Amino acid sequence: MIEQHRSEFPFLRGKIYFNYGGQGSMPQSAIAVLHEAHDRFQELGPFSSAANAWIVEEGNLTRSAIAKELGATPDTITLTEDVSVGCNIALWGMDWKDGDHILMSDCEHQGIVAAVRELQRRFDLEVSVCPLLDTLNLGDPSAIVKQYLKPNTRLFVVSHILWNTGQVLPLEEMVEICHAQSVQVLVDAAQSVGVLPLNLTALQADYYAFTGHKWWCGAAGVGGLYVRPEARESLHPTFIGWRSVITDATGNPDRFQSDGRRYEIATSAIPLYSALRSAIEFHAPFAQDRYRMICDRSAYLWERLTQLSNVKCLKQSAPEAGLVSFQLENGKHAQLVQFLEEQNIFLRVILNPNCVRACVHYFTSENEIDLLVNAIEKFNQ
């Protein structure tokens, strides 16, 4: 069954793909739905009352499909373009005062770090970084977060799965620690959505920013942000347009939408929405087993890599998700990635810590992993 499922990815043919954490390959069905949606939009309008009704319906269906996947309700979901937009909505929407403190982990993505730095400059904030990188094999990340919180901390920015080392953080515990001190939590979920079983209602993180184009294998350009209902009360929209508001009888903006739509703005690439729903649907037969299958495959890759001389996996035990990061003794990481790409094997370099990252999905085959490991062995000779 999995072989049949895998064959539904036209662009995985002839390719050995380990970059799902960068961007997922799209299943044929999602590509077809994307084309159909473009056609439908042109047929209906593209500007007409029927097309406008279709746009509203597409948004509603997509928020609902995402909410179902994430264990949340549709009113908590805002449709965005990607992870970074979701993070920016939360970061810029809070009411910052001079001297407020933001804590973030030392493993955040450069785009999010840059946004936090600009926020710091603009509002005279204090920003500090807590060292979670070194807890990959030993230590208690929650205890470190607790230690770094201050009386003036307002927000903790952290990834659910660290994009560089693949570590899965104990987010529920971290949220509890932060909330006990009235600190909100913004989660970068780039590497967790489409991988981990999630129940955002139970998790209670305030903001959870994700995208459809990585592990969900949707089209690039549509993602989302979960905003906890309690946090929505105080999170103001920053970029505002006709989708954010409800108008009065004269067409003037009367008030913001009461749900997650208040952070949506204006014209977007709506056909992407149905492609994302189709991709989510495509994974449904494996929804129960997906995370276990990802872990089985990453454990297999990890085991095979640990048997190679001159290769060191960052993690000293089997990974807890699909990211497997490793170093070469000779440090020739960029050269390895280039060498592999010449053979249609796709991985990426990470700069901090300096390593190579391979991502395995639930439909990655053992054969692909064997071919990768053999190619690394060959490069090392």
Ligand SMILES: Cc1ncc(COP(=O)(O)O)c(C=O)c1O
């Ligand atoms: C942890 C993390 N955050 C943010 C991003 C940026 O994602 P996007 O392009 O969807 O904003 C990435 C992309 O690789 C990522 O891995």
